[in-house]
Amino acid sequence: MSAALHRRDVVKALLLERGDALVVAGLGSTAWDCTAAGDSPLTFPLWGAMGAAAMVGLGLALAQPARRVLVITGDGEMLMGLGSLATIAVQQPPNLAIAVIDNERYGETGMQTTHTAAGVDLAAVAIGCGFSTACVVREPEDLEPARRKLLGGAGPVLAQIKVVAENLSLVLPPHDGPVLRDRFRQALLGS
């Protein structure tokens, strides 16, 4: 079944009313999507560390229990850190949500198919681990309910959002690590 949603529209919709949410963007396309939606000091884009996005989100969520933490990452990145879904579920952070932008491809390396193209259901894995809420979004009308859960539902929440596999222009965030670290901590902590 071909997807109807486009990743840049989805990520823009997720971030449009982010409020004071803290965002971790997984490496590659999701980092570019977040930047295309509007760069923010409270978005921490990963340029590497594949598989770590959800765990960076967990660390943030535990450190900042009063803030919403939204991880926006790709299906390949999430698959590399599949165990972290179990780790997150054990902690039950009520303020953590993960949006998996699922094009069923490794988009940065030549669009090779990922496990989700063969039917691996990340939302089912999340529920099996003990997430409070998880869903697969296929249709445009299902995006808004998922967006509300991601930004306000009792966590941990995961939404696996099926999107068209497409090659888009690169919209790159800053890449200097200490700059990304300092601007984030400055905006959040004032130090």
Add this chain to the structure above:
Amino acid sequence: MSAIDWPGEIFRALHGEAVRIVGYVPDAGHKRLIELCQADRDMRSVVLTTEEEGIGLAAGAWLGGVRSVLLMQSSGVGNCINILGMTRECRLPLLILVTMRGEEGEFNPWQVPMGQATATVLEAMDVNVHRVLAAEEAGAAVRAAVRRAYAGNSAHAILIAQRLIGIKSFQQQAAQ
């Protein structure tokens, strides 16, 4: 086994230095320290499926303003390598306490290769390596490493010698 309560000394050093999140993959050598952390109301213990998860956890915690520590066995160091690239490139503070296997007293030969490579692997990724060879050194070494990590945005690992742990057989490990 040493008469000095070195896990207790490490716990007091961590607590005193405001370390509040403890990520771990269990190891027999860390058993008592894990229990002390789990029992403490100020600390959040996070059991991991693999050690590399802890590097992400520590990064996120520090972005959120909280100090953390990772506990693992030497075999787990190998699981962390690529993610340590983020720690170095972002100059994030990091403290790992490694209980060593594959050293004097090892009963499982499959522990030897990673035990022998542990320091080399950490140093290759720019993690400062400190060795604790005697129980009385443990508390001060941990206190100093926390301070250096968080004052200077640097990564540190303390390798705790297998002879401190003192387990000599599978049977002893299982009975611990």
